[in-house]
Amino acid sequence: MVAARSFRFRFETFLIYLGLGIFAFVAVTPFLHTIARSFSAEAPILRGEVYIWPVGFSLDAYERLVFGGTFWLAYRNSFIITTSATLVQMLMTILCAYPLSRAYLPGRNFFMTLIVFQMIFPPSLIPFYLTVREVGLIDSWGSLIWPYAINTFNMIVLKSYFQALPKELEESAIIDGANDFRVLLHIMLPLSVPVLLTLTLFYVVANWNLFLPAIFFINDGNKQPLQVILRDMIWSMQLATQTASADDFERLAGMEALKASSVIIAAIPMLIAYPFFQRYFIKGIMLGAIKG
Amino acid sequence: MSEQRTFTRRQALKLMGVGTLGTYLAACASPAAPAATTDGSGDAEMPAGEKKTISISHIGGGSLEASEKSQRMQLLRANFPDIEIENRWVSYGGYLDKIPVQIASGDLADLQFCNAFNDIPLMMENEIIIETGPLLEEYGQNIVAVTPAKAWDSTIYDGKQYAVTHNIYDLNIWCSQYRGDWLDKLGLGVPETIDEYGEVLRAFSNSDPDGNGKKDTWGRLLYNSVRFDDDFFHAFGVAVGHHLNGFWRERDGQLALDWVQPGMKDALAWMSDVWADGGFHPDSISIPLGQKDNAFHASFAGNVYTSWNSIDFAQDKIRTVDPDAVIVAGPAPAGPGGRGYTGEGWPWCFVIPITAQWPEDCVRIIDWFFTPDIAAQIMCEGVLGVTNKGLNENGWCVEYTPEEKAAMGDEWANKQNEVQDISVFWGLWLTIGTLGGVQPFPTFPPDMKKHFEDMLAAKYSENALAAKDLSQEYLLLTEKARPVAAEKEFWPGLQTRFGEFISQAVAGAIDLDQGWSEWLDFFEKNGGPLITEQVNQI
Numbered sequence: 001m002v003a004a005r006s007f008r009f010r011f012e013t014f015l016i017y018l019g020l021g022i023f024a025f026v027a028v029t030p031f032l033h034t035i036a037r038s039f040s041a042e043a044p045i046l047r048g049e050v051y052i053w054p055v056g057f058s059l060d061a062y063e064r065l066v067f068g069g070t071f072w073l074a075y076r077n078s079f080i081i082t083t084s085a086t087l088v089q090m091l092m093t094i095l096c097a098y099p100l101s102r103a104y105l106p107g108r109n110f111f112m113t114l115i116v117f118q119m120i121f122p123p124s125l126i127p128f129y130l131t132v133r134e135v136g137l138i139d140s141w142g143s144l145i146w147p148y149a150i151n152t153f154n155m156i157v158l159k160s161y162f163q164a165l166p167k168e169l170e171e172s173a174i175i176d177g178a179n180d181f182r183v184l185l186h187i188m189l190p191l192s193v194p195v196l197l198t199l200t201l202f203y204v205v206a207n208w209n210l211f212l213p214a215i216f217f218i219n220d221g222n223k224q225p226l227q228v229i230l231r232d233m234i235w236s237m238q239l240a241t242q243t244a245s246a247d248d249f250e251r252l253a254g255m256e257a258l259k260a261s262s263v264i265i266a267a268i269p270m271l272i273a274y275p276f277f278q279r280y281f282i283k284g285i286m287l288g289a290i291k292g
Numbered sequence: 293m294s295e296q297r298t299f300t301r302r303q304a305l306k307l308m309g310v311g312t313l314g315t316y317l318a319a320c321a322s323p324a325a326p327a328a329t330t331d332g333s334g335d336a337e338m339p340a341g342e343k344k345t346i347s348i349s350h351i352g353g354g355s356l357e358a359s360e361k362s363q364r365m366q367l368l369r370a371n372f373p374d375i376e377i378e379n380r381w382v383s384y385g386g387y388l389d390k391i392p393v394q395i396a397s398g399d400l401a402d403l404q405f406c407n408a409f410n411d412i413p414l415m416m417e418n419e420i421i422i423e424t425g426p427l428l429e430e431y432g433q434n435i436v437a438v439t440p441a442k443a444w445d446s447t448i449y450d451g452k453q454y455a456v457t458h459n460i461y462d463l464n465i466w467c468s469q470y471r472g473d474w475l476d477k478l479g480l481g482v483p484e485t486i487d488e489y490g491e492v493l494r495a496f497s498n499s500d501p502d503g504n505g506k507k508d509t510w511g512r513l514l515y516n517s518v519r520f521d522d523d524f525f526h527a528f529g530v531a532v533g534h535h536l537n538g539f540w541r542e543r544d545g546q547l548a549l550d551w552v553q554p555g556m557k558d559a560l561a562w563m564s565d566v567w568a569d570g571g572f573h574p575d576s577i578s579i580p581l582g583q584k585d586n587a588f589h590a591s592f593a594g595n596v597y598t599s600w601n602s603i604d605f606a607q608d609k610i611r612t613v614d615p616d617a618v619i620v621a622g623p624a625p626a627g628p629g630g631r632g633y634t635g636e637g638w639p640w641c642f643v644i645p646i647t648a649q650w651p652e653d654c655v656r657i658i659d660w661f662f663t664p665d666i667a668a669q670i671m672c673e674g675v676l677g678v679t680n681k682g683l684n685e686n687g688w689c690v691e692y693t694p695e696e697k698a699a700m701g702d703e704w705a706n707k708q709n710e711v712q713d714i715s716v717f718w719g720l721w722l723t724i725g726t727l728g729g730v731q732p733f734p735t736f737p738p739d740m741k742k743h744f745e746d747m748l749a750a751k752y753s754e755n756a757l758a759a760k761d762l763s764q765e766y767l768l769l770t771e772k773a774r775p776v777a778a779e780k781e782f783w784p785g786l787q788t789r790f791g792e793f794i795s796q797a798v799a800g801a802i803d804l805d806q807g808w809s810e811w812l813d814f815f816e817k818n819g820g821p822l823i824t825e826q827v828n829q830i
Contacts, residue, residue, distance in 0.1 A: 043613050046590030070355050070713060126396045133399065215389045219380055221355030228386065232354075235385035256586075 037260035038062070045256040061257035065265060073222060074229035075265075081225055082207040085145045089203045090196070092149040093158055098184050100155075101162035119152035125216075132217055143217035144210060144225075151206075154199045161195040162188055197280040201273065208270060230262045344650050346657065347378035349401035352721035354713035356381040362719020363676040364661075367669070371660065375653060395420065400645035403654050405721055408446040408455065408639050409537070413775045416449055421643045422651060425453035431655040432456065434662035438733045443638035445773040455641040457658050461725020464635030465599040467763040468523045469606070472620035474501035474594045482620060486527040486562065486627035493571035496594035502614065511566070512595040513587035514576035518794050520584070522634035523597045526768060528559035529629020532794070533770060534636050536787050540772035540827060547771055547827050551790050552815050555629045557808045560797040567798050577795050591617065600759035604694065604752060621759030624766040632768035640723060661722055664736050670718070671744070673726045675711040688743050693750045776826035782819025789814050
């Protein structure tokens with residue numbers, strides 16, 4: 001009986017690992033393929049000979065990126081935008097979520113209704129664009145930060161988390177003479193590290209991948225984030241194939257590897273960030289979701 | 293008695309709540325009224341001591357900074373000291389996403405780059421651009437003198453002209469190209485007829501033209517999922533139209549869409565046969581734009597339909613894989629419906645919005661670029677003095693020949709890298725284009741004209757120049773001048789349905805007779821007749 005159960009247990013475990021292994025393979029293979037392309041010579045890429053291992057190993061694409069024109073400028077821009085926007089977003093999200101998490105806030109339901117309403121019915125693009133233009137944010141990084149200062153979903157997650165914390169902790173702090181800011185800073189936030197880091201990760205990823213707002217609001221190419229520059233590179237190549245300028249064609253040599261290496265370099269910061277956040281990510285998102 | 297707190301917890305919470313509400317209300321507030329605009333009927337009065345400002349939106353250069361460094365922008369600024377040029381550079385990708393928002397919000401530059409087929413109908417609907425006919429007559433005679441009359445057709449509405457300029461560089465550059473060395477090995481000639489063409493595709497796929505003993509070659513990889521393959525469609529008297537934009541020609545005194553002509557069914561039946569025999573690469577049905585030359589360059593497709601001036605580059609590229617490769621161009625295959633290559637016409641243009649304060653100066657600026665002396669400085673490929681030789685003693689630009697570039701070796705590559713950001717459309721997108729695809733202006737004096745003709749001849753191989761002649765000889769253009777109102781509602785649906793139908797028909801996924809009948813029915817019931825009626829009313 002025990003042996004049979006043990007066999008069944010082991011078989012089920014094997015199936016679970018097999019399923020997860022297949023899933024991991026499917027998820028990782030495109031990434032390995034892109035890495036392989038980025039390190040391959042152009043001809044094997046065009047002939048479809050590159051799968052998950054480089055063919056005709058070459059660092060040309062990375063050299064061109066490193067010494068090329070706007071790529072590193074865009075990288076720097078993305079870093080600045082991501083850092084600034086995430087700081088603003090976390091600050092605003094906390095300042096919005098905490099009062100809304102307190103049951104004694106007068107008109108709390110009214111505020112929440114307003115907030116949820118705009119989450120369900122966000123402003124359409126043209127009025128949004130005109131508003132950003134009228135407040136003078138066009139062509140400034142502010143246009144990528146202030147209109148996106150609070151993500152409603154993230155705010156609700158944080159509010160739910162705050163609500164779930166024991167009231168007694170807050171009450172004892174108040175008895176000890178703490179005001180609301182001290183309660184927030186010294187009681188609520190230290191107890192909310194998992195969810196705060198999770199939301200930080202959400203914001204960082206969203207800001208790093210920022211694309212359409214930059215297209216709409218930023219005209220100056222020197223201020224564009226990385227994702228826009230990457231897309232421009234691909235479009236330039238496609239356009240050149242249509243306009244067929246001879247010099248453009250010469251520049252296109254090696255473009256396939258260049259595209260792949262751009263993707264890899266753009267993904268590196270997120271690849272580095274995830275392992276550090278992973279532990280908190282799972283814990284934070286589960287708590288926020290279940291106790292909402 | 294405890295001391296009363298001056299700032300209570302409750303007050304702090306209220307403050308936070310009110311602040312949050314205020315932020316949300318501010319974000320949702322309606323925008324301020326747009327700034328007052330002129331009616332575009334003429335230039336405004338210029339206050340004494342102030343410079344006029346003209347903004348120009350364009351896609352030249354890899355960045356604003358690169359655009360500013362370009363010869364074109366520097367010449368422009370130097371020649372118009374009384375005008376403050378506001379450089380509104382935008383990347384091509386950015387332009388595509390941004391232009392609908394700009395049109396809807398009216399936020400256009402004084403000189404706005406756009407596409408006549410996609411953007412101007414929206415601009416006309418929103419009534420945000422001004423008529424340019426009288427301005428061109430007075431200030432744009434250099435533009436008019438070098439622009440083909442037909443180029444203006446797409447921006448005429450109610451008999452009035454709405455563009456300042458259209459691209460005069462040639463997008464009518466398409467021709468069919470073959471692996472000449474494969475043809476020789478197989479004992480085949482460059483095909484003249486559609487039957488010969490089919491045989492060549494089959495032989496390239498099935499007769500091991502590269503002689504490696506493997507079945508790893510194909511006749512052709514179709515261009516962007518059957519959206520760019522008009523060379524053989526014309527043999528049946530029809531065309532799909534580049535980018536699946538449709539092709540209209542006169543039939544019985546009326547313009548009619550090729551997509552619903554019997555020849556289209558014949559063309560699809562022919563393609564389906566070739567497909568069944570393996571003549572087309574299987575990725576043809578899903579290939580994205582910009583990828584189709586890859587198969588040719590990688591030496592596993594023997595035929596491609598592409599621009600004539602890519603032929604030398606393609607040959608060099610293929611020779612990295614197959615040193616014996618030779619590329620030759622061929623005529624459009626002849627069939628029961630005739631023969632032809634589709635030209636893309638003159639879609640790119642500049643327009644002036646109603647908000648422009650100085651419309652006359654806008655036209656003057658563009659016209660100045662079209663004066664022979666200025667055009668002769670800027671029409672060469674390359675960045676002045678870096679990737680071209682600069683100006684000669686007459687002030688005309690001079691390009692390096694392919695031999696000179698080859699002799700430079702790494703130095704040439706370094707030069708290209710040095711200015712790669714400026715090189716994107718030479719820093720300021722203009723409708724003049726570059727020597728690669730443009731002929732010297734008819735307004736050039738004879739010696740200037742000869743200078744550029746000689747340069748063009750030295751720039752390309754004999755095969756490339758022969759391809760150029762073929763692309764012109766078999767050129768066909770759609771006879772529909774511009775989009776019509778009904779297209780906004782019906783065309784996307786017709787495009788999608790037709791694209792779906794032809795892909796399935798070619799791959800043999802549907803019965804052709806039944807599919808054809810269903811497609812005709814769909815066309816009839818989904819705006820096809822209304823579009824046809826409006827096209828004939830232009």
